[in-house]
Amino acid sequence: MTDLADAHKKPLVQLLFSIADDKLVLGHRNADWTGLGPILEEDIAFSALAQDDIAHAGAIYGLIADITGGDADHLAYGRTANTYRCCDLVELNDEFDWAVAVVRQFFCDHFEHLRLRRLSRSNWTKLRQLASRMLAEENLAIGHADQWIVRLAKSTSEARGRIQHAVTKLAPLTPSLFEPTEGMADLEAAGVYPPLEAPMFDAWESMIANVIDETGLRAEFRAPAKDYVGGRHGKHSADFAAMLSEMTEVYREEPAAQW
Amino acid sequence: MGLSKVRDNIPYYSDDLSTPAEGDLRTYEVFVQTERGKPHTYCGSVDAADDEMALMFAREHFGRDQECVQVWVAPRDAVIRTDYDKDLVFRLTDQSYRFAKGYNVGMKWREFREQRDYDEYKKEDLREHF
Numbered sequence: 001m002t003d004l005a006d007a008h009k010k011p012l013v014q015l016l017f018s019i020a021d022d023k024l025v026l027g028h029r030n031a032d033w034t035g036l037g038p039i040l041e042e043d044i045a046f047s048a049l050a051q052d053d054i055a056h057a058g059a060i061y062g063l064i065a066d067i068t069g070g071d072a073d074h075l076a077y078g079r080t081a082n083t084y085r086c087c088d089l090v091e092l093n094d095e096f097d098w099a100v101a102v103v104r105q106f107f108c109d110h111f112e113h114l115r116l117r118r119l120s121r122s123n124w125t126k127l128r129q130l131a132s133r134m135l136a137e138e139n140l141a142i143g144h145a146d147q148w149i150v151r152l153a154k155s156t157s158e159a160r161g162r163i164q165h166a167v168t169k170l171a172p173l174t175p176s177l178f179e180p181t182e183g184m185a186d187l188e189a190a191g192v193y194p195p196l197e198a199p200m201f202d203a204w205e206s207m208i209a210n211v212i213d214e215t216g217l218r219a220e221f222r223a224p225a226k227d228y229v230g231g232r233h234g235k236h237s238a239d240f241a242a243m244l245s246e247m248t249e250v251y252r253e254e255p256a257a258q259w
Numbered sequence: 260m261g262l263s264k265v266r267d268n269i270p271y272y273s274d275d276l277s278t279p280a281e282g283d284l285r286t287y288e289v290f291v292q293t294e295r296g297k298p299h300t301y302c303g304s305v306d307a308a309d310d311e312m313a314l315m316f317a318r319e320h321f322g323r324d325q326e327c328v329q330v331w332v333a334p335r336d337a338v339i340r341t342d343y344d345k346d347l348v349f350r351l352t353d354q355s356y357r358f359a360k361g362y363n364v365g366m367k368w369r370e371f372r373e374q375r376d377y378d379e380y381k382k383e384d385l386r387e388h389f
Contacts, residue, residue: 039284041305045319140318147312 001123011183018181020060021086027053028247056134077251082234088176091240099166106145110207111177113138123191146211153215167219175224179232287313290331
């Protein structure tokens with residue numbers, strides 16, 4: 001399908017905002033680690049992967065701009081807080097706790113993989129092609145996150161304790177990933193955002209378990225409540241406002257500036 | 260060899276690969292290949308906890324600021340090497356005849372090219388006249 005039906009534009013834009021906003025916010029959070037990574041090599045790797053997230057966000061904002069008109073920079077930095085569609089988990093301030101940053105990345109990357117896998121089967125050609133390219137890169141990010149989880153869990157008792165603590169702390173935030181954006185059911189039915197064989201939560205939990213089980217870490221996840229209303233509908237965590245203000249500071253100085 | 264200018268600036272070792280890795284990390288030597296079929300070029304080292312992590316670090320560190328098709332890593336202590344002080348590598352007696360240089364082929368090349376140009380010219384000349 002070369003052209004997107006008009007009826008699908010509005011819900012697809014909501015879905016695309018949820019992906020781009022997740023990636024932009026997570027990329028921004030992770031970029032805070034530049035210069036502070038646990039070792040030099042990881043500092044470089046983590047910063048490079050943060051750039052992947054921001055590059056992916058940029059590509060999706062570009063696609064949204066193709067649908068709605070407008071400009072990717074404005075879509076990324078010029079919106080009001082309640083129009084962002086990112087979730088609580090990516091907004092979480094890690095307070096420079098490396099275990100928290102790693103676990104946040106681990107939970108989010110696996111979710112992102114599933115979302116991109118679905119989009120890479122979309123019947124809208126343009127979206128399918130973009131998602132397929134991003135999926136290949138997302139798998140590198142997953143490899144990175146999995147390695148750190150396993151490494152730290154199998155390391156000293158201090159490292160293991162910290163990673164377990166972060167898993168326990170962040171698990172209750174994971175349902176926020178799964179909150180559907182407005183009109184998602186229509187996109188699923190129409191094949192624009194085809195469902196997986198299993199429900200998203202089950203697929204995600206099994207990917208997470210594949211890694212966690214190997215380490216003996218304890219983790220319990222709850223499926224998202226049906227009536228949950230959060231970031232995907234513009235209701236953001238307490239950490240978000242401060243982060244958004246900082247992230248958009250330069251853009252707001254001179255929104256018309258050419259970069 | 261095919262590396263970007265930045266990556267061409269490979270580290271200079273004043274000692275024999277002796278930089279110790281911190282903690283329980285191991286040092287790995289990194290090689291990248293910019294095109295299939297071309298040689299892998301040494302480009303530096305990373306410290307990592309295990310092989311898999313070394314490959315990930317090498318890919319993120321050396322494999323992203325230029326186009327490349329493959330990255331190799333090898334534990335530094337797997338590189339068997341000669342000792343600067345103890346091992347003789349280059350011979351002490353005069354064996355300059357073994358140097359891959361000193362063959363004065365410049366003159367011969369010039370003659371060859373001149374002859375070739377002359378033959379070409381002659382061929383065309385003949386074609387034009389007959």
